[in-house]
Amino acid sequence: MAKTTASQPNKNRHLNRFYYPLDQAVEKPFNWRQMLRLLTYVKPYSRKLVPGAIIAMFISTLIRMAVPVIIGKVAIDVAIKHEDFNFLTYLVIGISILYLLSYLANTFRIKWVNILGQNVIYDLRKNLFSHVQHLSHNFFDKRSAGSILVRILNDVNSLQELFTNGIINLLMDVVMLLGIVVILFVLSPPLALAVMIILPLMFYISTKLRRNIRRSWQEVRIQKSRLNSHLNESMQGIRITQSFSQERENTEFFDGVNTDNYESERQATKKSAYFGPFVEMSNAIGTVILISYGAHLLILGEANGGIEIGTFVSFAFFLGMFWEPISRLGQIYNQLLVAMASSERIFEFLDEQPNVEEKADAKEVHDMQGHIEFDNVQFSYNEDRVALHEISLEMKPGQTVALVGHTGSGKSTIANLISRFYDPTAGVVRIDGMDIKDLKIDSLRSNISVVLQDTFIFSGTIMENIRFGRPEATDEEVHEAAKVVGADEFIKRLADGYQTEVEERGNILSAGERQLLSFARALLANPRILILDEATASIDTETEVKIQDALKKLLHGRTAIMIAHRLSTIREADNIIVLEHGKILEQGNHKELMEKRGEYFDLVKSQFQMLNAL
Structure with a gap:
């Protein structure tokens, strides 16, 4: 009883x-x-x-x-x-x-x-x-x-x-x-x-x-x-x-x-x-x-x-x-x-077949420069939800590009299309002049590293987690990557250092420490394109200051796409693209956009007022 x-109270819920809908019992013959x-x-x-x-x-x-x-x-x-x-x-x-x-x-x-x-x-x-x-x-x-x-x-x-x-x-x-x-x-x-x-x-x-x-x-x-x-x-x-x-x-x-x-x-x-x-x-x-x-x-x-x-x-x-x-x-x-x-x-x-299919004659990527182009790209997650409306933009090799805008404006969608986690509904995404649909998926993604806000740490040692994107890396290369991003300091304080076993999802580490490990992982993979999706959101202000220099080293010589709500992290970006409801409202560097006194100016102003209120 x-x-x-x-x-009973939860029956319908x-x-x-x-x-x-994909999990239903149906009548079928043997x-x-x-x-x-x-x-x-x-x-x-x-x-x-x-x-x-x-x-x-x-x-x-x-x-x-x-x-x-x-x-x-x-x-x-x-x-x-x-x-x-x-x-x-x-x-x-x-x-x-x-x-x-x-x-x-x-x-x-x-x-x-x-x-x-x-x-x-x-x-x-x-x-x-x-x-x-x-x-x-x-x-x-x-x-x-x-x-x-x-x-x-x-x-x-x-x-x-x-x-x-x-x-x-x-x-x-x-x-x-x-x-x-x-x-x-x-x-x-x-x-x-x-x-x-x-x-x-x-x-x-x-x-x-x-x-x-x-x-x-x-x-x-x-x-x-x-x-x-x-x-x-x-x-x-x-x-x-x-x-x-x-x-x-x-x-x-x-x-x-x-x-x-x-x-x-x-x-x-x-x-x-x-x-x-x-x-x-x-x-x-x-x-x-x-x-x-x-x-x-x-x-x-x-x-x-x-x-x-x-x-x-x-x-x-x-x-x-x-x-x-x-x-x-x-x-x-x-x-x-x-x-x-x-x-x-x-x-x-x-x-089940991948929605993102690799062509039989897909090409390997050699010496990627990181020149990214969106040519009238439109994308919909489903028929009722258009995420991008005929976006056209360019990210030059070695350039740091920031994507800003309110939640749902299309920032992460652009990052997902670059990594080819999804294919555009219309239009073309090119890297180094080649349609990414013509490239081998593994070859494309091996040149891209993604650092997310909710970074995932696997069960295993610190060393294994940093080495995840490049398993053949030496211990010295792992240590160097950790030093560059400022993770070496807290790793050495752990009982077993780089051999410390972390639990599922890295629960023994703080949010900031997990994020630093993800930076080290991305750097060790040595990508030509780096995507930072709210990557500094979980890091406190003091830690953020420490890794600003590390980020400069991390971004140097790479095409970087930074998605951030905290606008202080993108002031040095070469190009800032402001999005709203899947459309580009304006773009330029920080100084140019502030002088325009448009949407970006309003975002900076409202965030500055919020900080002052605190």
Whole structure:
């Protein structure tokens, strides 16, 4: 009751907050083409592991089917009937040897299919992660980090059981089922028909359940995605939650999301569980038929169209074995449904193509000078939101250009287009006279460094973080870059200096220290174009004064684009471009714009008045 009650105040809110149009359960037939695509991940191991596993499976299956025949038709109807105990002893020894051989075959089969499954899961997760790494920013704009994590972790994990056991067990159970049916009809066609009379009804009911079960597992994947999204958001925003004393509200919100996840799991498991009891009921009916009709055939005797006691015993063995693979096939079918729900979501990501595509004949960038031109560039994030209106501007090599304007004026959009995180809706962006669409993306971005306001520090050492953009850099080069930007001083005060382990997102460092590390990282990469997006916003005034000289060294000889609200940081810029609603209002250096007494003058004046008021 507590679970339901707690979630009621947030019921509509949590459904809307984590609702993604791209994450919906849909009715689809079983996709065999998708299944075959999934099996292509087995192909690299088909020569080494698959043949051995199949041979081992056939050996163990044939032994399992041979033993009941030996016991019934040979041991009972021959050895025991004729009281040939020496022959019976040999049969017992032979059956023991067969069981030992079956044990060895099963051991190797389990070993090989587990190795196969682990390798397939490794490759699938590697391919998915690598593919996502190269998708455009537009892809990440539409999805939460949590929903992406669910697909790379949970959805791939859900395929593990299918690859380690499901596929080979499916083959084994089909072979066993067909083999048993053939043997039963050879032993006694009338009795075989009698015990299988329940099969048409069972297949009819299982077909009816199929679509419902598959949709339920799709819903489970979606709810897990929403749960993971909320967990990811909650952990990253824990400081804000605690600052506003919203722990209780956040817990209630989580309870609502968790309840939906719980309900989806419960419903899917319940529907999947229907198959097991039905198979048990079918087995019970088959056993009743065997006993009643089999007893009748026993009384008739083999001479009158009946059966011998050995045949009856073999039938009893095979009947128990008959429902076993059917029951497992139901479980494997459930695995297939889960796999289909997960693989649909995995292949959706793998089929996603970058909005920013690289041409087949794209060129490498050599000796970039950093001459940037925007020629009537227009850009829209979506149809309702035009971010840039036919912008034309020029940034000369080695020039420092500042972009200023109110929030949403298009400053960061210009920076994103230069790095080719997005492509213009219209117009051309050129670097050194070349359309950046004609350049290789990696080659272009290797000549550009970006320093953001909310800089990201990775788990690892200080040294590894500075070296991130240029992994081959020497320790001496890392130290020199840190000294130039003024980071060396605080790094040496840390317990382990450059080898200090920083936590996720660099939480052991202050905002200013993280920003200084990002400056060192950018400098070490030695870019021809440097983009500073509110890069000094998190640095206090005293620290800002310290790094002004460092910035001059950092910017020297490079084309630099500075985006700043704090106008004191851009006074020395060669060109200041004032933007408003995606249009250029005015441009020039600080002195020229102040003399114009236009929009820039008003921005400086209002900021100066604000500082005086403080």
